[in-house]
Amino acid sequence: MKLVLAEPKYFKDSISIISDLVTEAKFKVKPEGLELVAMDPANVAMVVFKLLSSSFTSYDVKQPETMAINLNSLKQILRRTKSDDILSLETTEDSKLTVQMKSNTVRSFSIPTLELEDKEQRVPELQFPLTIETSAAVLSEAIEDVSVVAESVTFLGEKSMFLVKAEGDLSKALIEIKPDDVTKITTSGADKYKAKYSIEYLKKMINAGKLAEQVTIQFNTDYPLKIEYKVTDRLLMSFILAPRVDND
Numbered sequence: 001m002k003l004v005l006a007e008p009k010y011f012k013d014s015i016s017i018i019s020d021l022v023t024e025a026k027f028k029v030k031p032e033g034l035e036l037v038a039m040d041p042a043n044v045a046m047v048v049f050k051l052l053s054s055s056f057t058s059y060d061v062k063q064p065e066t067m068a069i070n071l072n073s074l075k076q077i078l079r080r081t082k083s084d085d086i087l088s089l090e091t092t093e094d095s096k097l098t099v100q101m102k103s104n105t106v107r108s109f110s111i112p113t114l115e116l117e118d119k120e121q122r123v124p125e126l127q128f129p130l131t132i133e134t135s136a137a138v139l140s141e142a143i144e145d146v147s148v149v150a151e152s153v154t155f156l157g158e159k160s161m162f163l164v165k166a167e168g169d170l171s172k173a174l175i176e177i178k179p180d181d182v183t184k185i186t187t188s189g190a191d192k193y194k195a196k197y198s199i200e201y202l203k204k205m206i207n208a209g210k211l212a213e214q215v216t217i218q219f220n221t222d223y224p225l226k227i228e229y230k231v232t233d234r235l236l237m238s239f240i241l242a243p244r245v246d247n248d
Helices: 009-019 071-078 136-146 199-210
Strands: 002-005 024-030 033-039 045-052 058-060 065-070 086-091 096-102 106-112 130-135 152-158 161-167 172-177 184-187 193-198 214-219 225-231 235-241
Touching: 009 045, 009 071, 009 199, 009 235, 065 071, 071 096, 071 106, 130 136, 130 152, 136 161, 136 172, 136 199, 136 214, 152 184, 152 199, 152 214, 193 199, 199 225, 199 235
Parallel strands: none
Antiparallel strands: 002 058, 002 086, 024 033, 024 065, 033 045, 045 235, 086 096, 096 106, 130 184, 130 214, 152 161, 152 193, 161 172, 214 225, 225 235
């Protein structure tokens, strides 16, 4: 395969975000695009990433293939990418991935592909009664605000309000987000939904706000959370995060 990107930022930033959660991952290179489904080592979070073939200026994939890569190694190389570089990715017969950056100079790097166990990561089928669509900045601000006081955050949702709250030993934080021109709340009933999640994981996930301006948030009471960022005809990055269930 040989893939060429004229806008390397989407790939570079995506790998940087994913590598905060997953160290080694398997990409599927299909005719419609590059896909990755990976679980973090603690089995708390899943990331689903698709970089569509329409993102690439050249997308030469003779047949579907998979390549497993150490994402930290790839991230270090991609850090050397400049915004005006043309980035190409090519697999070689000796099981390596060649990354080339072309501007006024041509720089080439190669990293070995890995042998990972052939375990298919399946994206769970989840049903959500509540969906909140808002700007990525609104969610990022809320998570940064609550991170000042605690390590976990409680999401409360209903038709007229999305609440983000956290309580530390002495401090509390509460952010009220109401439907307006920026925020849309859709719910299948008049119920209220409440779940608690890890702020440490959420802080890694909201970094995807630098890729897309909008975010979709879905959850249910004591149920996994799904956060999705989309750039039309470019990419999709979504995260599934297990809830924190209080033992008391």
